[in-house]
Amino acid sequence: MSSKMLLDVSNLQMHFPVRGGVIPRQVGAVKAVDGVSLHIGPGETLGLVGESGCGKSTLGKAVVRLLKPTSGSIGFNGTDITRMSQRALRPLRRDFQMIFQDPVESLDPRMSVRSIIEEPLLIHRIGSRSDRVRMVNELLDRVGLPSSAAERYSFEFSGGQRQRIGIARALALKPKLIVCDEPVSALDVSIQSQILNLLVELQRELGLSYLFIAHDLSVVKHVSDRVAVMYLGKIVELAPSESIYRDPRHAYTKALLSAIPSTDPNASRERILLEGEIPSPIDPPRGSAFGHRIKHPRYDETIGMELPLREITPGHWVAADPCCVSADDWKKLSAQK
Numbered sequence: 385m386s387s388k389m390l391l392d393v394s395n396l397q398m399h400f401p402v403r404g405g406v407i408p409r410q411v412g413a414v415k416a417v418d419g420v421s422l423h424i425g426p427g428e429t430l431g432l433v434g435e436s437g438c439g440k441s442t443l444g445k446a447v448v449r450l451l452k453p454t455s456g457s458i459g460f461n462g463t464d465i466t467r468m469s470q471r472a473l474r475p476l477r478r479d480f481q482m483i484f485q486d487p488v489e490s491l492d493p494r495m496s497v498r499s500i501i502e503e504p505l506l507i508h509r510i511g512s513r514s515d516r517v518r519m520v521n522e523l524l525d526r527v528g529l530p531s532s533a534a535e536r537y538s539f540e541f542s543g544g545q546r547q548r549i550g551i552a553r554a555l556a557l558k559p560k561l562i563v564c565d566e567p568v569s570a571l572d573v574s575i576q577s578q579i580l581n582l583l584v585e586l587q588r589e590l591g592l593s594y595l596f597i598a599h600d601l602s603v604v605k606h607v608s609d610r611v612a613v614m615y616l617g618k619i620v621e622l623a624p625s626e627s628i629y630r631d632p633r634h635a636y637t638k639a640l641l642s643a644i645p646s647t648d649p650n651a652s653r654e655r656i657l658l659e660g661e662i663p664s665p666i667d668p669p670r671g672s673a674f675g676h677r678i679k680h681p682r683y684d685e686t687i688g689m690e691l692p693l694r695e696i697t698p699g700h701w702v703a704a705d706p707c708c709v710s711a712d713d714w715k716k717l718s719a720q721k
Contacts, residue, residue, distance in 0.1 A: 391424040396456035416442040418617035429594040431604030434614035481554040485566040487546035491538040498534035523552040544575035602644040616673040623700040635708040675707025
């Protein structure tokens, strides 16, 4: 576990039991996250993208220990937090926070905005009453809301303003890492860029690290230093942002990129339409998950085969999967030990 990395996740699994029968017993498991490894350095943003249901949000919740991992390890700032009790985790929670997808659901409508933002300060016994009043006002100002907003309730605000309240709450304890779980997907397109710009500005001012979860590659393009592409519980490609947009190597990444609308009306781009259904995480294919979906002729070769991430060019990792990479790339990847 590297002490230089703020977050170091190794072979993480999140399996949820499926029970059935007259006498309930486990008959299977939902393999939401199935052997994911990634790291985030201080001040870095890692974008995590993939279709709905691929396990992104589950991974994000496991990283901040809202869920207890089935196996694997989570290192935060050099400390293994994987099996820590909630009591032992409490002081560390000041350093990692989460911004949720839906600000309507994540903010208690019975609490004033002041109470929502002040709550983590109270839990961690930070400051006197007058100190907390000042801190809440400063946090509101930092996210672009007037101090008068503190005495109102979240349902009185628009979606974008509610998300700003959620961001202020996440900032209250001065964290080092924030997991942003699709923080703009529930907002109007006109508001999305404002929230993205705010997150970038806060990162620059405060030195924050982000795990930025999204289903749309165009959203993470301008905020991420590196991008990880997730499919059915596994990372299939991981690379610097510029590299993955310029030269994607995995077939699934190429399909996601082809769906991004072009800003150039004269540009021609071939849209890759994905065939088939996403396999069930309860009964995933025994071979290449994406190869199974697109009925690739080499799928049978991958049954029972390890498909690890391997470095195709410096810093650019892709699953060694003959169904999903070019013949030249497969030749290069399969030669690696």
